[in-house]
Amino acid sequence: MRRLSHIVYGPLVFGAALVGCLDQSQADPAPVAVEESRPAPSVELLGPVSDHANLLTPAAEQAIAQKLIDLEKATGHQMVVVTVGSLKGREIADYTTDLGNAWGIGRAGVDDGVILLVAPNERRVRIAVGYGLEEVLPDEFCSAVIQDSILPHFRQDDYLAGIAAGTDALVGRLRKQS
Numbered sequence: 001m002r003r004l005s006h007i008v009y010g011p012l013v014f015g016a017a018l019v020g021c022l023d024q025s026q027a028d029p030a031p032v033a034v035e036e037s038r039p040a041p042s043v044e045l046l047g048p049v050s051d052h053a054n055l056l057t058p059a060a061e062q063a064i065a066q067k068l069i070d071l072e073k074a075t076g077h078q079m080v081v082v083t084v085g086s087l088k089g090r091e092i093a094d095y096t097t098d099l100g101n102a103w104g105i106g107r108a109g110v111d112d113g114v115i116l117l118v119a120p121n122e123r124r125v126r127i128a129v130g131y132g133l134e135e136v137l138p139d140e141f142c143s144a145v146i147q148d149s150i151l152p153h154f155r156q157d158d159y160l161a162g163i164a165a166g167t168d169a170l171v172g173r174l175r176k177q178s
Contacts, residue, residue: 041084041088041090041095041098041099041102043082043084043099045080045103047065048064048065048068048069048072048079048080048081049061049064049065049068049080049081049082050080050081050082050083051081051082051083052082052083052084052085053083053084053085053118053119053120053121054083054085055083055118055120055159055160055163056083056159056160056163057160060160060163060164063164064081064163064164064167067167067168067171068080068081068167068171071171071174071175074175074178075174075175075178076107076110076112077106077112077113077114077133077174077178078105078106078107078112078113078114079105079113079114079115079116079167079170079171079174080103080105080113080114080115080116081115081116081118081163081167082099082115082116082117082118083117083118083119083120083159083163084117084118084119085120085121086119086121086122087119087121087122087124092117092119092122092124092126093126095117095119096115096117096126096128097128099115099117100113100115100128100130105130106130106132107132110130110132111130111131111132111133112130112132112133113128113129113130113133114127114128114129114130114133114137114170114174115127115128116163116166116167116170118159118162118163120159125146125150125151125154125166127142127145127146127166127170129142133174136173136174136177136178137170137173137174141173142170145166145169145170146166149162149165149166149168149169150162150163150165150166153165
């Protein structure tokens, strides 16, 4: 991802209590550039969907990927969905930023990439948005997507439905605003 303007993430809480998503002012004081001492995560970009945690069926992965391909064709905005088995002790904010930078998500000069990252073992989910889309996908909207579209399904151990619902909400907003 070229540069991240805001990032929303939250813990995947499956009980009665729900810890709210944190916005940049609470969790991320500033976007972080890739540092020499912090190598990029060692996961491979497999396409619009990189399901390294094996949360999706092949049919669901293909359906989500097609929505993301269609979005990019229609709007130019690039979005990827990534699941990882583990963050390997890293903060999800750093992990997602480093992935976006390493993979070059979004168009150079436009900074219009979006990453939906799910780390089920750490019970974390994150939406990272490039500067070029900060008005279209503000923190409040991304937080609502996590709280209202993704987490209710995750609490039922239905990662597929949560990822699909989150993707649909983000893609719908991007199509509507473009």
